[in-house]
Amino acid sequence: MTSEPGEGDDARLSDAQLRALILGRDGQGAARLAFWQAATGGLAAPDAALERQLATDILATMGQVPPERLRARRGPMLARAASALRASAALSPAGLRHAAAPGDVAISHLSHDFNGFFAVESLTLDHRRFDGATLGPVRREVFVACDAVTVLPWDPVRDRVLLVEQMRVGPLARGAANPWQLEAVAGRVDAGETPEQAARREAREEAGLTLGRLVQVAAYYPSPGAVSEFLWSYVAPVDLPDGRAGIHGLAEEAEDIRGHLLPFDKALELVASGEIANAPLILTLFWLAGQRDTLRAALI
Incomplete structure (x- = not known):
């Protein structure tokens, strides 16, 4: 077996599948190897499956995106590669819709x-x-975009929720007069973590909350006509006493997030008035409107 220049020092190529993906048999292995190594900076992904998916994504951009740009965006690319792995492994029921077959x-x-x-x-x-x-x-x-989560903290005893508020560039780009949005806690699922772990991390970062139980509301594509993002939405039963809301967010991510405590019925009023115009939050509030008595009975 012949070796390409530069491969001998790269321990990642001990994975036979990764090696075959990068080196191939078409005479272009040296070019792919150099591009992949430059794009990754020699850094290894957390596991072999993620390494292979990341390499697939990187090589798909060869000749179109400079490797230094990919290297600078390693975090988002890892998150997107992890999203692709979750998508390929997920159950895909087709009782009513078309059951996709190879070649469709x-x-x-x-x-x-x-x-x-x-x-x-x-x-x-x-x-x-x-x-x-x-x-x-x-x-x-x-x-x-990569996979993401939303989580709505809900106090079943006081029947109140915690919403977060921040300026959003989506409404700003649309031309909205007020780009500040009321939302559930939200954020991306990083490579190496589960959606549940991401929800707990985001609750700490955006609301200063340590969550216990998570109740899944739905897992869905919010805008599948043009956006790859996939969401998991949760409700988190948690103690929300007076004074629990505050201003949070990570400085290194330029976050400025204000929390609001309000009665559940008031949140529904804000949906009706249009002040809440965030789809995952609306979906979660409507779901909770139908489930909160059952949940409360099981929790209290």
Whole structure:
């Protein structure tokens, strides 16, 4: 077996699958190896599966994105690679919808138009139609984001919730007069952690809360027509005495987050008035409206 220049010093290539992915048999192994090593800076991912997925994502950008840009965005890229692994491993029930089969979607071209904290990709694809014919080629653009969580702290004794408020660039970019939003605690799922662990971490960072039980509300794509982001939403029964809300957030992430304690019914009033205009929070509040008596009976 011949070696490519530079591979002998890289312990990561002891993984045979990773080695085959990068070096291949097409004579381009040296170029792929150099690009991958430059993009990763020689740093190893937390586990072998994540290393392979990250390498797949990195090599897909070769010739389109400079390796130093990828290296500077290692954290978001690891999170997106972990999201891809979770997506491929997740159950995909198809009792009513079409059960996807190999070949139902064929991507003929993929371009990486932007790669930063988020990414934007353009795809040219064909896909199976419901009548059995093929639709395409069609061009689609997708905003690529990693998996994320939301968690609504709820006090079952006082029947109050804790909301967080912060300025959001989405409404700002749309042209909203007031870009400050009322939300549930939220954040991305980092590589190496579960959605539940991410929810607990974000509650500490954004609200100063240590959570116990988490009740899953739903797991879903909030905007699948153009965005890859997948959310897990939770309710967290927790003690919320007067004075529990405050100003939190991580300085290194430029966060400025204010907490609000309010009765549950008041939160529903804010949905009706339009002051709460955040989809995951609305979904969670409506779910809790139907479940809180049952939850309270089980908890108190």
